[in-house]
Amino acid sequence: MKRFYPDHLPVIPNEPCWEDFCVLDVDDKRGQGVLVLREFSQGSVLFRMNGTLKTEMTLHSLQMGPGLHLDDPYFAGKVLHSCEPNSWLDTETRLYIATRDIAAGELLTMDYDETEDILFRAFPCCCGSDRCRGTIGGRLARQPVRRGRRQTVSADLPAQLYATVMAERQTYADQFAIASVS
Numbered sequence: 001m002k003r004f005y006p007d008h009l010p011v012i013p014n015e016p017c018w019e020d021f022c023v024l025d026v027d028d029k030r031g032q033g034v035l036v037l038r039e040f041s042q043g044s045v046l047f048r049m050n051g052t053l054k055t056e057m058t059l060h061s062l063q064m065g066p067g068l069h070l071d072d073p074y075f076a077g078k079v080l081h082s083c084e085p086n087s088w089l090d091t092e093t094r095l096y097i098a099t100r101d102i103a104a105g106e107l108l109t110m111d112y113d114e115t116e117d118i119l120f121r122a123f124p125c126c127c128g129s130d131r132c133r134g135t136i137g138g139r140l141a142r143q144p145v146r147r148g149r150r151q152t153v154s155a156d157l158p159a160q161l162y163a164t165v166m167a168e169r170q171t172y173a174d175q176f177a178i179a180s181v182s
Contacts, residue, residue, distance in 0.1 A: 009051070009052070012048055012050050014047055023075065026080070034080070036106050037104055039104055040098045046097065049075075050074075051077075052071045081110065081112045081123075083125060083127050085099060086108065089114070114139065118137065118141060119138045122137035124136075
């Protein structure tokens with residue numbers, strides 16, 4: 001099976017697949033992005049993020065907790081920012097969820113300010129939305145208007161996937177505790 005992720009990372013439920021997505025060069029300003037190859041309806045699980053646990057932030061990492069980051073330069077790190085995104089990342093489960101119907105041919109987007117306290121590198125936004133905030137730097141850098149954090153979808157997950165997600169979260173917590181002591 002051809003994967004977006006390298007062989008040293010374990011195969012996880014809901015990994016992105018080549019039938020649904022393609023990573024491509026978008027332009028000189030945004031770099032690489034994820035192209036959606038089939039339709040997804042609002043509320044659909046798009047994929048689940050994988051990666052390498054690190055104590056330092058990287059350009060392609062997701063903040064899992066204070067001083068703990070999941071680095072994914074292979075796929076999820078290629079999802080572009082938008083102030084009106086078509087997907088949302090549940091940071092507890094690492095599942096990307098469609099916030100609206102997504103058509104084949106769209107670029108996958110998320111709001112970086114919803115997942116990161118501070119970004120690895122702040123940037124001027126060029127999403128083109130009427131609600132564009134101008135500069136994206138993380139939720140702590142966001143100016144006056146703050147949206148509430150979305151509810152997690154853990155309760156709606158199939159039991160087996162929920163058990164897997166919770167076991168992985170414990171593993172990350174254990175690894176973080178060991179890294180903090182070192």
